[in-house]
Amino acid sequence: MKRTFAFIALLFSLSVLASAPSALAADLQAGRDYTLIEPPQPVAGGGKIEVVEFFSYGCSHCNDFHPLVTAWAAKLPKDVVFRRVPVSFNRPPWARLASIYYALEATGNVEKLDSLVFAAVHKDRVNFDSNEAVASWATSKGADGKKIGDAMVSFGVQSRLKAGDQEATRYGISGVPALAVNGRYLVNNSAAPNYGALLTLVDTVVAKVRAESNTK
Numbered sequence: 001m002k003r004t005f006a007f008i009a010l011l012f013s014l015s016v017l018a019s020a021p022s023a024l025a026a027d028l029q030a031g032r033d034y035t036l037i038e039p040p041q042p043v044a045g046g047g048k049i050e051v052v053e054f055f056s057y058g059c060s061h062c063n064d065f066h067p068l069v070t071a072w073a074a075k076l077p078k079d080v081v082f083r084r085v086p087v088s089f090n091r092p093p094w095a096r097l098a099s100i101y102y103a104l105e106a107t108g109n110v111e112k113l114d115s116l117v118f119a120a121v122h123k124d125r126v127n128f129d130s131n132e133a134v135a136s137w138a139t140s141k142g143a144d145g146k147k148i149g150d151a152m153v154s155f156g157v158q159s160r161l162k163a164g165d166q167e168a169t170r171y172g173i174s175g176v177p178a179l180a181v182n183g184r185y186l187v188n189n190s191a192a193p194n195y196g197a198l199l200t201l202v203d204t205v206v207a208k209v210r211a212e213s214n215t216k
Contacts, residue, residue, distance in 0.1 A: 034185040041183035045081045049209050053084045054168050054178040057097040062177045063122045065195050072199045087168045100134055102160045103151035109143050181205045
């Protein structure tokens, strides 16, 4: 009998945790928890709720945040999609780092090298001061460095680099990491005491968007 009650209690606790973002969504406050993005931006979620992370490999906070947001993104519900946008803030070194990300995407190397780029910049202090340095480093990690280097200077990657910075401007991004939900809500980092709480806040904003969609 005790086991039965314990099992029921466990199920109840899990159901409460699962519904927590939805329950908290009604308590969200504009200005405190999020900033409205004006005008609202188009989303590429294909009907799903889109979460965008603006980041830079050169940002130490993004480096700390990366393992947490990666694990979080791997467990997103089916109605949510996650997209990342590297930004430069008109800093040439950050522009090169942003082009690395787009080149990794173009060559299918994000999963293999993404976290390693963060480690190279913040742990190993690799100086990516040229595209050749990037290509050499990528080769040392078992990737096709020439292919990645060529992609970095390609028209497609350079166009995406420019578009990413323009998108960050439209979203009102002034620092990274920054998270936006469905082109409408820019989550306020200052509303969370740590990165785990920040992701919980993102979940709550997602629940708000979901509830708004269900009432239409």
